[in-house]
Amino acid sequence: MSDLKEIFTNWANQLSDLYSEREARNILLLALEDVFEFKRSILLVSREIDLSEEQLERLTQISSRLKTGEPYQYIVGFTYFDDLKIHVAPGVLIPRPETEELVSWIQETVSDQKNLKVEDWCTGSGCIALAIKNRNPHFEVIGYDISEEALEISRFNEKELNLGVGFEINDALEPRNNGRVDVIISNPPYIPWKEKDQMHQNVTEFEPDLALFVPNEDPLLFYRNIAEYAAMNLNDHGYLFFELHEDFGSETKAVLEDLGFSSIEIKEDLQGKNRMLKAEWKVSSNQ
Structure with missing residues (x-):
């Protein structure tokens, strides 16, 4: 099990040059929902989440790309628009x-x-x-x-x-x-x-x-x-x-x-x- 607060803190620190703590937290919540299919209602009340080493590495890869300024939507390959899942790319x-x-x-x-x-x-x-x-x-x-x-x-x-x-x-x-x-x-x-x-x-x-x-x-x-x-x-x-x-x-x-x-x-x-x-x-x- 991984400490969710620690993940949030590390994520915010990595992205502090580009995003406020609140923005970084929201992007992380999106990533945990979109990429790993955690429910936000569970994330908001949990202290720990079950992430494998591979999933933690995937999060690191996402944050590394975010640090370059690359938009989150391009990294995961989609966004939501008017309740539709829309594929996006550069x-x-x-x-x-x-x-x-x-x-x-x-x-x-x-x-x-x-x-x-x-x-x-x-x-x-x-x-x-x-x-x-x-x-x-x-x-x-x-x-x-x-x-x-x-x-x-x-x-x-x-x-x-x-x-x-x-x-x-x-x-x-x-x-x-x-x-x-x-x-x-x-x-x-x-x-x-x-x-x-x-x-x-x-x-x-x-x-x-x-x-x-x-x-x-x-x-x-x-x-x-x-x-x-x-x-x-x-x-x-x-x-x-x-x-x-x-x-x-x-x-x-x-x-x-x-x-x-x-x-x-x-x-x-x-x-x-x-x-x-x-x-x-x-x-x-x-x-």
Whole structure:
């Protein structure tokens, strides 16, 4: 048997350069749950746990990789998103909690509708597309990305979850028209390159630049191109949803207003940041 308090102390000491004691403790609890399948309820009340030498060595390997700044989710190979187990690797972004908030907002908007056609642009791991399909099995959902590496991961997730989501290569900056659609969603690249130096190394050194950054001189590059595509392809009373850069909400809204979208709403995430946008396309008002 291993002393749990001693394991926590050693783990926190090893990771003190990058993580607070609380953060290190939470990561260790995740590792004990995810890798060794201990129940958190048991971990929180136990003084000792039964770990083999091999398991202790595995913990040491995980902490060694964490010390380099490598994200925990890449080390174990998956994360949870909207109650789905999503495989992740350095070819895709790690899904964030605020993106789950976007999924919940989409669901609030469309849950009473049937047989909608939904497109998720810059799909990455496929987490948004898969979550929408899981919540609405009757929807036709497809995810697009320009990265073959990302599509390999999203297709793996689809194979594991077997939800019936399609994933295809398609460039959001030169989008291929695939007919009329009811909902378009995107969490596109939106961080100007000049902000890279201000970001944590576990993002900048491990997560893909392709999915993160846009030119300093054109931070709305993806929003504008996807919105123009949406204006040409959304059905009457169709919806466009974006995850936003917190500093460019009003500018993104202005782009959509110029294109003829209506009922444009910006919503804060749980951190109080302007993080999500919803807009409606009304054919009658654009004729």
